[in-house]
Amino acid sequence: MKIKRICIVGLGLIGGSLALALRLAQRTANPHFSLHITIVDTNPETRAAAERLADVVTDDLAVGVQDVELVILATPVRIILSCLQQLPALRPDGCMVMDLGSSKANICQQMDLLPNTFAAIGAHPMAGKETAGFGAATVDMFRKQTFILCRTRRTTPELEAVGLELIEHVGANPLFIPPALHDEMVALISHLPYLVAASLMRTADDIEDDRLWPVSASGFRDTSRVSGTDPKMMLDILMTNREMVLKQVAAYQTWLTAVTALLEAKDEDGLFAWLAETQQAHRNYRNHKE
Secondary structure, three states: OOOOEEEEEOOOHHHHHHHHHHHHHHHHOOOOOOOEEEEEOOOHHHHHHHOOOOOEEEOOHHHHOOOOOEEEEOOOHHHHHHHHHHHHHHOOOOOEEEEOOOOOHHHHHHHHOOOOOOEEEEEEEOOOOOOOOHHHOOOOOOOOOEEEEEEOOOOOHHHHHHHHHHHHHOOOEEEEOOHHHHHHHHHHHHHHHHHHHHHHHHHHHOOOOOOHHHHOOHHHHHHHHHHHOOHHHHHHHHHHOHHHHHHHHHHHHHHHHHHHHHHHOOOHHHHHHHHHHHHHHHHHHHHHHO
């Protein structure tokens, strides 16, 4: 890589998967790929597990960001914002900064305020699980997945090159998107599905009849899966992308109201047309993904 020393702040599912993928790339790449990794994490169990993975492990942000070329912030969004506010005092000489947060507009705005000794870019790998923590991290988490990059006023050509090289090393596909558009899109394809799944789970739980679970099959399992996501993580996501999530919830409710009206009216022709159009939309989605 063009850089030799990085610090990953937060060794959860995403930060941990990134560290694992970079270590694998280092082992399988040419001998000139040498990477010194510092890990910052407040969880003592995570730090103990990271000893085999990192060159330096600490719970002190000030210690972790010293003498590194790139700081990667892989914590919940509100902690990322706090770290960005602290960095100018911790690294007055500046460095490169990338984040991996689930919303981008507020983070990129904070990056814009960094002194010009810093180079900063927003990022978001579109991969994850409903389970959280370093124990759920995998070396192939990002392979063949989209890895979004969001430019800021502090983004430089050198940092872009570093970001693209990092994405290549973990096997992902880069995509540049403006921060506001990113937040609108992920509200639709990630944050709204969580709320839908969570509402379905709460509806089923209201039945209070354990016979419901043997009756449930793959349809319920697949639709409700993300409702098992860590609530602390989802709270941070929903509150930091609140406006865009509310916009998509309103759009979803419009469609739910429309199909409800067709059912109430016993409009078989209209309902069939609605279902057929939905099936075609799903085919279009699958064709694009394949």
